[in-house]
Amino acid sequence: MLQAAQRTTKTKMKKRAPAAVGGAAADTTAPPHERFLEAFRWMLLARTLEEKLVSLYRGGQITGGVYIGKGQEAVSVACGLFLEKGDIFAPLIRDQAGRSAFGEPLVDVTRTYLGSRLGPMRGRDGNIHRGHPRDNELAMISHLGAMVSVTVGTLMAKRFRGEKNFVGLTCIGEGGMQAGAFHEGMNIAAVEQVPLVIVATNNHYAYSTPNDREFACDDLVERAIGYGFEGYALDGTDLSACLDVIGGAVKRARAGRPPQLVVASVLRLSGHGEHDDASYVPAEMKRQPFARDCLKLAEQTIIKSNLLDPDTLAKWRKDAVAQVDEAVATAQKEPVPEADKEDWCALSTRHLVDHVEENE
Amino acid sequence: MSITYLEAIREAQAKLLRDDNRVFIYGQDVGGTFGGAFKATKGLAKEFPGRVLNTPISEDAIVGTAIGAAMQGMRPIVEMQFADFSSIALNQILNNAGTHYWRTGVPVPITVRLPSGGTKGSGPFHSQSMESLYAHYPGLVVMTPATVEDAYTMLIEAVAIDDPVVYCEHKYLYYHLKSDKLPDKGLPTGRARIAREGRDLTIVTYSAMTQESLAAAEELAREGLEAEIVDLRTVKPLDTDTVLASVARTGRLLCVGESFPWGGTTAEVIARVTSQGFHLLDAAPQRLNAKDTPIPYHPNLWSAHRPNAKNIVAKARALLRE
Numbered sequence: 295m296l297q298a299a300q301r302t303t304k305t306k307m308k309k310r311a312p313a314a315v316g317g318a319a320a321d322t323t324a325p326p327h328e329r330f331l332e333a334f335r336w337m338l339l340a341r342t343l344e345e346k347l348v349s350l351y352r353g354g355q356i357t358g359g360v361y362i363g364k365g366q367e368a369v370s371v372a373c374g375l376f377l378e379k380g381d382i383f384a385p386l387i388r389d390q391a392g393r394s395a396f397g398e399p400l401v402d403v404t405r406t407y408l409g410s411r412l413g414p415m416r417g418r419d420g421n422i423h424r425g426h427p428r429d430n431e432l433a434m435i436s437h438l439g440a441m442v443s444v445t446v447g448t449l450m451a452k453r454f455r456g457e458k459n460f461v462g463l464t465c466i467g468e469g470g471m472q473a474g475a476f477h478e479g480m481n482i483a484a485v486e487q488v489p490l491v492i493v494a495t496n497n498h499y500a501y502s503t504p505n506d507r508e509f510a511c512d513d514l515v516e517r518a519i520g521y522g523f524e525g526y527a528l529d530g531t532d533l534s535a536c537l538d539v540i541g542g543a544v545k546r547a548r549a550g551r552p553p554q555l556v557v558a559s560v561l562r563l564s565g566h567g568e569h570d571d572a573s574y575v576p577a578e579m580k581r582q583p584f585a586r587d588c589l590k591l592a593e594q595t596i597i598k599s600n601l602l603d604p605d606t607l608a609k610w611r612k613d614a615v616a617q618v619d620e621a622v623a624t625a626q627k628e629p630v631p632e633a634d635k636e637d638w639c640a641l642s643t644r645h646l647v648d649h650v651e652e653n654e
Numbered sequence: 655m656s657i658t659y660l661e662a663i664r665e666a667q668a669k670l671l672r673d674d675n676r677v678f679i680y681g682q683d684v685g686g687t688f689g690g691a692f693k694a695t696k697g698l699a700k701e702f703p704g705r706v707l708n709t710p711i712s713e714d715a716i717v718g719t720a721i722g723a724a725m726q727g728m729r730p731i732v733e734m735q736f737a738d739f740s741s742i743a744l745n746q747i748l749n750n751a752g753t754h755y756w757r758t759g760v761p762v763p764i765t766v767r768l769p770s771g772g773t774k775g776s777g778p779f780h781s782q783s784m785e786s787l788y789a790h791y792p793g794l795v796v797m798t799p800a801t802v803e804d805a806y807t808m809l810i811e812a813v814a815i816d817d818p819v820v821y822c823e824h825k826y827l828y829y830h831l832k833s834d835k836l837p838d839k840g841l842p843t844g845r846a847r848i849a850r851e852g853r854d855l856t857i858v859t860y861s862a863m864t865q866e867s868l869a870a871a872e873e874l875a876r877e878g879l880e881a882e883i884v885d886l887r888t889v890k891p892l893d894t895d896t897v898l899a900s901v902a903r904t905g906r907l908l909c910v911g912e913s914f915p916w917g918g919t920t921a922e923v924i925a926r927v928t929s930q931g932f933h934l935l936d937a938a939p940q941r942l943n944a945k946d947t948p949i950p951y952h953p954n955l956w957s958a959h960r961p962n963a964k965n966i967v968a969k970a971r972a973l974l975r976e
């Protein structure tokens with residue numbers, strides 16, 4: 295908690311435990327089981343939030359798509375959890391857990407999905423395409439691979455300014471790893487020797503395309519060495535492993551080791567988006583070890599090892615639901631953008647805006 | 655003393671590096687003792703250690719890196735080796751830099767220098783003019799300096815602007831244009847310049863075509879025909895007012911650009927003048943662009959592919975007969 299509180303002082307984004315008070319320690323040096331519980335709690339919050347988003351979508355209350363990270367919460371939470379104030383986070387499609395752990399307020403999510411004018415994107419962009427660049431949470435563009443080099447640039451700026459002990463972390467899917475921009479981004483990161491961690495999640499599909507039409511190498515993690523990265527494979531269903539491996543990668547990058555690549559293996563436990571029933575995923579695939587639900591596994595560990603009593607667990611669930619309901623209710627009450635009041639201006643330098651009179 | 659267009663670009667960058675520690679230069683072969691394919695950064699790596707950096711051949715990542723650095727308060731200048739290769743970086747320039755302020759409220763002050771346009775023998779992939787393509791997308795300022803003075807002051811201005819700027823410097827002008835000294839200040843960004851006054855027709859142009867148009871105007875003057883030349887300086891924003899005011903004086907409009915003919919800057923100027931100043935026109939507005947083929951290698955073909963003083967004169971004569 296102490297460190298979490300310190301992180302909040304300078305930025306608008308609040309880093310806080312999932313429940314308003316009394317959360318588990320948010321300290322990266324916390325004993326493993328405390329860290330495990332904190333991570334679990336963020337995962338629970340992300341899952342609860344995304345289930346709510348799905349039901350809003352099904353009820354026709356969300357325009358555009360809904361993209362969730364079901365099955366990837368353990369990987370994602372570890373991405374957000376070890377970053378500190380001054381670090382850069384460039385999350386991608388399935389990073390609700392990581393975004394929350396990094397400090398993104400829940401209401402940012404609901405405001406963006408519901409198009410509130412008060413959200414960070416003000417109805418100009420939606421769903422997962424959101425961020426707070428001034429608070430170091432970059433706002434992804436759709437084009438996969440593009441955010442890697444952008445993250446490199448943010449780290450170079452920090453180095454130019456003489457900052458120390460910072461890292462950047464960016465996420466990608468195994469599909470995005472095949473984009474040219476991803477190759478260029480990885481290479482330039484290694485050339486510049488910036489303290490970057492790339493966390494790639496192989497969820498075995500890029501939309502409907504399975505691995506055998508995505509790449510032909512044995513193991514994506516072997517690419518690390520070819521770029522001058524250090525590479526680590528990871529069972530993304532295992533929260534402890536995620537915390538160890540991603541936490542270790544962040545630590546090594548911070549300590550000045552070469553850029554780090556982590557490749558986690560999971561199954562996407564949803565459609566690509568909620569419009570997609572994922573009927574192309576064969577039943578046999580769903581029986582594979584990598585298809586297990588990381589949240590359920592974490593909960594089993596908690597119960598088996600008696601890390602929490604059942605009452606507390608139930609309370610955490612209730613708290614998560616309450617937080618989500620509040621974030622949704624807040625965003626639902628807020629004004630949406632109106633075309634005739636919108637500031638149709640794509641430049642910050644107002645006198646350089648081009649005017650086409652016929653359009654006005 | 656005489657200073658070329660290319661030296662003006664180098665001097666502007668030296669001044670920027672000297673005056674502003676947020677500035678760094680990022681691009682292929684710009685560093686070391688080499689100083690860039692055209693020597694626009696010659697000597698700068700030595701004078702400003704660690705701030706003029708060679709990059710891998712990764713146009714997407716070069717611009718992406720510049721964008722990230724700009725988000726964190728730097729003022730990067732990217733040199734594309736040739737404008738043509740910026741096609742690889744289109745995604746970062748258009749979809750990342752161009753959308754960022756609109757989406758997030760945080761502007762991205764990068765300057766991307768594009769060595770543009772034709773020189774003979776350069777062929778389809780080292781000759782392109784891409785200003786119209788960039789101008790088509792929101793969120794970018796597109797500069798096309800036509801003089802040594804503008805090359806200098808506009809580059810300094812580009813880096814000062816909080817938004818992404820695509821700065822199209824013309825390779826043909828690099829060595830052909832010379833000036834005695836560099837000014838401290840130029841016209842404001844976004845303001846066109848009357849490069850030559852004349853009463854009979856208006857030629858709206860920019861970049862190297864300004865020089866071809868000025869040569870054409872000399873030729874026309876020998877026949878007693880006075881062309882007014884409007885040098886747009888920036889194609890975006892486009893100074894429609896200055897264009898309309900000139901057309902109000904002459905009643906005739908010819909637009910000349912070096913990029914491909916479909917759509918583009920010349921079409922945009924004509925569309926605006928036609929819809930906002932139809933009553934000012936005594937004849938249908940005309941335009942002249944490169945041909946709708948890739949840019950040829952051989953000088954015989956190349957010199958006919960792009961507009962030049964000779965066919966500008968012919969087009970102007972025909973327009974004046976209307």
Ligand SMILES: Cc1ncc(C[n+]2csc(CCOP(=O)(O)OP(=O)(O)O)c2C)c(N)n1
Nearest residue numbers: 387436437438467468469470497499500501
């Ligand atoms: C360059 C690019 N091409 C296509 C798309 C459309 N698209 C969005 S997500 C996606 C699949 C991504 O797969 P992966 O990277 O494995 O991530 P996952 O969705 O599995 O998390 C595709 C094809 C895109 N966003 N960017």
Ligand SMILES: [Mg+2]
Nearest residue numbers: 467497499500
């Ligand atoms: Mg995938």
